[in-house]
Amino acid sequence: MEGRKGDVSTSREAAATARRKRPTILDIAERAGVSKSLVSLALRNDLGVGVQTRERILQVAEEIGYRPHVLARALRERRTMRLGVALTSLENPYHTEVFAAVEDAADGAGLSVLLAHGKRAGGHLEERINALLDLNLDGIVVISSWADPAMLQTVSRRAPVVMIGRSLEPVDGIDSVNNDDEAGAALVVGHLAARGHSKILHLTSSLRPAGLARRHGYEAAMRAHGLEAHIRVLARTRGGALQPDLDAALADGYDAVFARNDVEAADVLDHAWDHGLAVPTDLAVVGYDDSMLARRARPRLTSVHQPRQAMGARAVELLIERIDGRLEDRHEVLSPHLVVRESAPQA
Amino acid sequence: MEGRKGDVSTSREAAATARRKRPTILDIAERAGVSKSLVSLALRNDLGVGVQTRERILQVAEEIGYRPHVLARALRERRTMRLGVALTSLENPYHTEVFAAVEDAADGAGLSVLLAHGKRAGGHLEERINALLDLNLDGIVVISSWADPAMLQTVSRRAPVVMIGRSLEPVDGIDSVNNDDEAGAALVVGHLAARGHSKILHLTSSLRPAGLARRHGYEAAMRAHGLEAHIRVLARTRGGALQPDLDAALADGYDAVFARNDVEAADVLDHAWDHGLAVPTDLAVVGYDDSMLARRARPRLTSVHQPRQAMGARAVELLIERIDGRLEDRHEVLSPHLVVRESAPQA
DNA sequence: CTGTTAGCGCTTTCAC
DNA sequence: GTGAAAGCGCTAACAG
Numbered sequence: 001m002e003g004r005k006g007d008v009s010t011s012r013e014a015a016a017t018a019r020r021k022r023p024t025i026l027d028i029a030e031r032a033g034v035s036k037s038l039v040s041l042a043l044r045n046d047l048g049v050g051v052q053t054r055e056r057i058l059q060v061a062e063e064i065g066y067r068p069h070v071l072a073r074a075l076r077e078r079r080t081m082r083l084g085v086a087l088t089s090l091e092n093p094y095h096t097e098v099f100a101a102v103e104d105a106a107d108g109a110g111l112s113v114l115l116a117h118g119k120r121a122g123g124h125l126e127e128r129i130n131a132l133l134d135l136n137l138d139g140i141v142v143i144s145s146w147a148d149p150a151m152l153q154t155v156s157r158r159a160p161v162v163m164i165g166r167s168l169e170p171v172d173g174i175d176s177v178n179n180d181d182e183a184g185a186a187l188v189v190g191h192l193a194a195r196g197h198s199k200i201l202h203l204t205s206s207l208r209p210a211g212l213a214r215r216h217g218y219e220a221a222m223r224a225h226g227l228e229a230h231i232r233v234l235a236r237t238r239g240g241a242l243q244p245d246l247d248a249a250l251a252d253g254y255d256a257v258f259a260r261n262d263v264e265a266a267d268v269l270d271h272a273w274d275h276g277l278a279v280p281t282d283l284a285v286v287g288y289d290d291s292m293l294a295r296r297a298r299p300r301l302t303s304v305h306q307p308r309q310a311m312g313a314r315a316v317e318l319l320i321e322r323i324d325g326r327l328e329d330r331h332e333v334l335s336p337h338l339v340v341r342e343s344a345p346q347a
Numbered sequence: 348m349e350g351r352k353g354d355v356s357t358s359r360e361a362a363a364t365a366r367r368k369r370p371t372i373l374d375i376a377e378r379a380g381v382s383k384s385l386v387s388l389a390l391r392n393d394l395g396v397g398v399q400t401r402e403r404i405l406q407v408a409e410e411i412g413y414r415p416h417v418l419a420r421a422l423r424e425r426r427t428m429r430l431g432v433a434l435t436s437l438e439n440p441y442h443t444e445v446f447a448a449v450e451d452a453a454d455g456a457g458l459s460v461l462l463a464h465g466k467r468a469g470g471h472l473e474e475r476i477n478a479l480l481d482l483n484l485d486g487i488v489v490i491s492s493w494a495d496p497a498m499l500q501t502v503s504r505r506a507p508v509v510m511i512g513r514s515l516e517p518v519d520g521i522d523s524v525n526n527d528d529e530a531g532a533a534l535v536v537g538h539l540a541a542r543g544h545s546k547i548l549h550l551t552s553s554l555r556p557a558g559l560a561r562r563h564g565y566e567a568a569m570r571a572h573g574l575e576a577h578i579r580v581l582a583r584t585r586g587g588a589l590q591p592d593l594d595a596a597l598a599d600g601y602d603a604v605f606a607r608n609d610v611e612a613a614d615v616l617d618h619a620w621d622h623g624l625a626v627p628t629d630l631a632v633v634g635y636d637d638s639m640l641a642r643r644a645r646p647r648l649t650s651v652h653q654p655r656q657a658m659g660a661r662a663v664e665l666l667i668e669r670i671d672g673r674l675e676d677r678h679e680v681l682s683p684h685l686v687v688r689e690s691a692p693q694a
Numbered sequence: 695c696t697g698t699t700a701g702c703g704c705t706t707t708c709a710c
Numbered sequence: 711g712t713g714a715a716a717g718c719g720c721t722a723a724c725a726g
Contacts, residue, residue: 024719035697040721050695070481071418072719075702090443091639100437103464112478115462117450131459134417135482266643273645292438296613298620371703382713387705397711419703422718
């Protein structure tokens with residue numbers, strides 16, 4: 001906007017040359033000697049376009065490198081064939097693994113997937129979700145226990161929402177799919193009890209729904225086994241460390257730890273390494289999620305496997321059902337299973 | 348399309364009730380008793396709208412929960428204020444860390460970021476990039492050494508592209524920012540030599556540009572230190588394991604390993620654990636990237652730090668410059684530094 | 695089978 | 711100050 005008009009238009013032209021204007025169906029129509037609607041129909045394989053004509057049109061489209069303008073199309077169709085995924089913990093491998101599962105499923109359904117990453121604090125996640133939805137996506141899957149129910153409800157007025165993971169109460173108007181956290185926790189306690197452990201600590205840093213459910217599952221299972229429940233709630237600092245130090249938490253002579261997820265189990269493993277504690281001899285450790293962290297850890301981590309492929313697939317199906325008009329809410333719960341590895345091997 | 352018209356419209360109505368039609372500027376105009384263009388102007392703070400009127404319009408917009416229709420706007424403006432990021436290895440923490448850096452930078456510039464994840468094989472990445480670009484994003488940053496130069500060039504005709512990471516030759520028409528891999532490798536060799544190591548193995552699984560550059564840097568540095576270079580090229584299986592087994596690679600009595608990246612360094616650490624090798628006493632290990640894996644590993648991994656924050660920020664700046672019309676290519680190289688930890692401590 | 699036409703929601707001259 | 715009108719690229723009636 002500075003300089004003379006001449007300058008501006010010159011530089012515009014230069015830029016335009018560098019980045020050529022994209023061809024439209026009109027260009028195809030012209031080159032193929034048909035009308036623009038014909039092209040539109042041919043492009044979308046509408047029957048009722050002469051085979052010859054269609055052939056020619058497709059060919060021309062190919063030639064001039066035509067790409068449909070999805071924005072224009074979406075403006076008319078009110079459908080983008082795109083799903084959004086909102087995440088808060090890109091740094092937790094389990095979450096990216098779930099994302100990959102959703103992506104696989106969507107791919108299979110001919111939908112493409114966009115990811116938005118929001119920080120947990122403030123309204124950041126909501127902002128990102130809204131920015132995503134501004135693109136008129138057909139639906140959105142939220143992978144985050146940090147999503148506020150009220151916020152999700154607001155969002156769901158714009159597009160169908162399915163949440164992978166747990167919310168305290170089912171949220172009106174949004175579907176969900178998660179694993180049975182209570183059952184998962186019971187699996188862990190059962191396994192540890194069978195190994196002969198009795199001083200089993202449950203370590204958690206989260207008062208979020210999934211964490212709570214695992215904790216309740218742990219308590220119930222301990223009771224069922226006639227064992228006393230021990231719980232330590234730690235906070236996670238900005239830097240990612242657990243506070244107060246694990247030292248204190250582990251000082252009471254526990255012989256096994258069930259951590260709320262793999263990340264925290266890995267923290268325990270690290271702590272054991274740093275303090276010369278032998279795992280599983282001195283301390284058995286079990287995680288939750290069975291993420292890359294569990295496979296990668298040394299000793300390898302026994303962990304509860306969440307059926308992420310199935311969860312991702314189901315999430316996409318639920319979304320599609322919603323898009324097609326389903327009105328009732330659906331909440332699916334899949335069963336986890338325990339993957340036994342070195343950090344708490346079979347008895 | 349089936350059933351009588353009445354049925355259809357009834358179910359339509361039901362769905363419409365559940366998911367209300369979004370308000371448009373026309374709704375605002377009506378409610379505020381002005382014309383639609385007035386609203387548009389007011390919404391974008393165009394001076395030349397009565398203060399009173401503007402006030403009222405904004406208020407009404409707020410009231411009815413108006414959200415601009417970015418697709419419609421983009422259709423006119425040819426600008427979406429959105430950037431795309433294309434990735435191939437969501438499972439490599441370094442890549443997600445770079446993504447987060449890009450996101451931070453974009454946030455700062457008022458741009459929002461969408462992520463697309465492509466598999467490395469076939470044309471999958473290209474497909475995903477094109478799907479992303481179909482949304483008329485203003486630019487795209489590619490974080491993948493798997494991106495084919497010719498493909499990138501094609502893509503860059505649609506929107507500005509900047510690549511974070513290395514390509515063999517600078518690609519015409521696209522910008523890049525990366526770290527100096529040769530210098531990074533030299534840092535490693537220098538450090539290991541200073542610790543008194545002489546049988547230093549370089550382990551790599553990649554014949555991609557960044558891997559090659561590190562390898563060349565290693566060779567040159569070894570030569571400079573009067574040491575003999577030893578290189579093992581391993582393949583990675585679908586499952587993620589290195590093939591053939593590390594056993595063979597490490598059988599020749601090396602006292603230090605410089606791995607191509609943290610993922611492979613972690614493989615070496617795991618291997619050492621599995622075989623009772625003490626690190627760093629029996630074997631010193633150094634990685635590259637200084638990702639979460641390095642911080643998390645036990646012993647903690649000495650690794651070359653790529654300045655990802657700076658790289659992400661620079662990438663976004665380069666993109667913005669392009670959007671504003673820059674035509675010459677730019678290739679930036681930032682300096683890495685070594686982060687010394689337990690797997691190869693200070694001499 | 696083919697072409698014409700009217701928008702989708704928004705921005706932007708250009709008159710009033 | 712304000713409003714009317716054209717048009718971004720595409721789809722979907724509807725007439726020929």
